[in-house]
Amino acid sequence: DGGITQSPKYLFRKEGQNVTLSCEQNLNHDAMYWYRQDPGQGLRLIYYSQIVNDFQKGDIAEGYSVSREKKESFPLTVTSAQKNPTAFYLCASNPTRTGTHGYTFGSGTRLTVV
Amino acid sequence: DQQVKQNSPSLSVQEGRISILNCDYTNSMFDYFLWYKKYPAEGPTFLISISSIKDKNEDGRFTVFLNKSAKHLSLHIVPSQPGDSAVYFCAASDSNYQLIWGAGTKLIIKP
Numbered sequence: 001d002g003g004i005t006q007s008p009k010y011l012f013r014k015e016g017q018n019v020t021l022s023c024e025q026n027l028n029h030d031a032m033y034w035y036r037q038d039p040g041q042g043l044r045l046i047y048y049s050q051i052v053n054d055f056q057k058g059d060i061a062e063g064y065s066v067s068r069e070k071k072e073s074f075p076l077t078v079t080s081a082q083k084n085p086t087a088f089y090l091c092a093s094n095p096t097r098t099g100t101h102g103y104t105f106g107s108g109t110r111l112t113v114v
Numbered sequence: 115d116q117q118v119k120q121n122s123p124s125l126s127v128q129e130g131r132i133s134i135l136n137c138d139y140t141n142s143m144f145d146y147f148l149w150y151k152k153y154p155a156e157g158p159t160f161l162i163s164i165s166s167i168k169d170k171n172e173d174g175r176f177t178v179f180l181n182k183s184a185k186h187l188s189l190h191i192v193p194s195q196p197g198d199s200a201v202y203f204c205a206a207s208d209s210n211y212q213l214i215w216g217a218g219t220k221l222i223i224k225p
Contacts, residue, residue, distance in 0.1 A: 004157070035215075040123065042116075042203065042215030043158075058212075090157050103150075103213065105157025 002027045006091050006106035012114050013078070013085065021076045021109045023091035029104070031094040032074035036060060036087045037108075043090065049074055078111060086113050117141050118206050120216035128224050133191040135219050137204030140185065144214070146207035149178060149189050151200045152218070158203055162189070191221075199223045 004025045013019045025032065031050045035043040045058030049068040063082025068074050074093075078085045091106040119138045127133045137147075145166040150158035164171040164178045164187065171178050177190045191198055204216040 006157075009155075040217055042118065042120075042217045043213075044215075045212065048212070092157070103148075103158075103160060105159070107156050110155075 004091055004093055004104055004106035006089075006109050008109060009107065011109055011111045013111060015113060016080045018077055018079050019111065021078070021089055021091075021111070023074045023076065023106060024072055025074075025093045025104070026072060027093055027095070027104060028071070029093035029095050030071070031096065032068065033092040033094070033103075034058075034064070034066065034074070034076045035090045035092065037090060038087050046076065046089075085111055087111060116217075117144075118204055118214050118216040120202075120204055120219045122219050123217070124220040124222065126222045126224060127194050129196060130193045133189075133194045133198065133221055133223070135189040135191075135202050135204075135221065137187045137189075137216055138185060139187075139206050139214075141206070141208065141214075142182075142185065143209055144206040145209075147178070147180060147187050148205045148207070148213070149176075150203045150205060152203060153200050161202070194221075194223045196223050196225060 007022045033048040034046040044060050046064050047066040049055035065077045089109045092103045117140050148163040149161040151161045152158040162173050162176045162178050164180050180187045201218045201220050203218045205213040
């Protein structure tokens, strides 16, 4: 079964800690994205990558970092510089760099700062 | 500044009736529009889309209408079923092929 796997489903972070959210896809998609969802708001783009070893900042990249060393994997690190990290994080992939028709989403990771 | 707006946070509809979800946008350069459906604690799933060269696209119970002059699109679901209860996101594609998302509308189908 092809799809996107995000782990963990729930994550708790102490203030001042960095945490890494995993996103793996076996769809052979070129493009991958990280979004953040907050109550009453749409999905906001954090980072995206259109090819391996390349990634671009989205609208709210401050306090986050990513890597794209393999086509299948696009991990997101929430650093201590992110002042309000509690949110629902969604990873998505797309078959091509320019296509918008085929976004596939993972089931999300809920991050809570304790 | 929100470029894609869904002004109704929630909508309640009787089962069997028509559900109409609305979306407004401000950027006339958007050329592709999509609707996604999201259940709690899950990622959104693609529902239906429409290109700016069309004014209507239909897929089973779902129809999307686009009014470019009004910068408005709507999703019609008929007849509405209990499984349609979810949050519906409208999204638009910009010139960089990135999706700009609305805030979502929670649809509740009453039995």
